Amino acid sequence: EAGVTQFPSHSVIEKGQTVTLRCDPISGHDNLYWYRRVMGKEIKFLLHFVKESKQDESGMPNNRFLAERTGGTYSTLKVQPAELEDSGVYFCASSLSTGDSYEQYFGPGTRLTVT
Amino acid sequence: RKEVEQDPGPFNVPEGATVAFNCTYSNSASQSFFWYRQDCRKEPKLLMSVYSSGNEDGRFTAQLNRASQYISLLIRDSKLSDSATYLCVVNTMGFQKLVFGTGTRLLVSP
Numbered sequence: 001e002a003g004v005t006q007f008p009s010h011s012v013i014e015k016g017q018t019v020t021l022r023c024d025p026i027s028g029h030d031n032l033y034w035y036r037r038v039m040g041k042e043i044k045f046l047l048h049f050v051k052e053s054k055q056d057e058s059g060m061p062n063n064r065f066l067a068e069r070t071g072g073t074y075s076t077l078k079v080q081p082a083e084l085e086d087s088g089v090y091f092c093a094s095s096l097s098t099g100d101s102y103e104q105y106f107g108p109g110t111r112l113t114v115t
Numbered sequence: 116r117k118e119v120e121q122d123p124g125p126f127n128v129p130e131g132a133t134v135a136f137n138c139t140y141s142n143s144a145s146q147s148f149f150w151y152r153q154d155c156r157k158e159p160k161l162l163m164s165v166y167s168s169g170n171e172d173g174r175f176t177a178q179l180n181r182a183s184q185y186i187s188l189l190i191r192d193s194k195l196s197d198s199a200t201y202l203c204v205v206n207t208m209g210f211q212k213l214v215f216g217t218g219t220r221l222l223v224s225p
Contacts (some may be wrong), residue, residue: 031211042117042157043202044211056212081158091158095211103149106158 002027004107006092012113018080021110025074025094031055032075033095033104035066038088046090049075050097061086082114118142118216121216128223132193136219138203139185148179150188151202153155153218159202162188193223 005024013019025032034046046065047057051072060067064083069075079086089111093104118149121138128134140148149164163170165177165186172192176189186203 005210035213042119042217043213043215048211056210059212093213099159103161104163104211105161108158 004006004092004105004109006090006107008110009108010111010113012115013082014115015084016081018078019075019082019112021079021090021092021112023075023077023092023107025092026105028055028096029094029105030072030097031095031104032069032082034075034077035093035106036088037091037109038085043091046077062110079112084114087112087114116141118214119203119205120215121219123217123219125220125222128193130193130195130223130225131190133187133191134162134193135187136203136215136221137154137185137187137202138153138215139183139218140203140205140225141184142205143184143185144207144209144215145205146207148177148186149204149213150175150177150186150203151215153200153202155200159204159215162201190221193221195223195225197221198223 007022032049037043045059048055049069066078091109091110092107095104150162151158151159169178174191178187193225202218203216
């Protein structure tokens, strides 16, 4: 079974530019999450989709970040315009919606560098 | 105060040693608990979920103490391949977002 995939693996952009990250969850996983790790800090939650609906976007830093999951399959996270503090590793995770424990499986991440 | 606290380490142990990590969480509404392992520049990988009764998976044993709000991970007979950062992770009842500790780094040497 294929795991969570993310594209690109690395992105280097200049401040003020736009970047779009993509995540393909494990097939059949209704739940999709975005997390971010800024250098030296712990991994932090950004938002959670159930199918195509945003369930929780309490972790989104500001309105420069836009996440979509049209059709309830893959998701995109757009940063526009990018700022220096947006640099970090962006992880996507997915999980099933069964049981009491929502074990989440992570993709390899996109390493974003804003210069 | 961080919601999940871990000793960052590093813990340097020889092969074959037993090592234990603790983690404390501040939110008493935390519902699910996990240990993830993260290798350098890789994604977190689920090592094990932690249940109230404690659970074991091979050389790994995890325990949860709800009264004291801490979680532990015991690794027996350490292998070189166990070298990694171990992340303590919790989520809160009613929410699916995971809250991560900063991780504890383990270095197993020959």
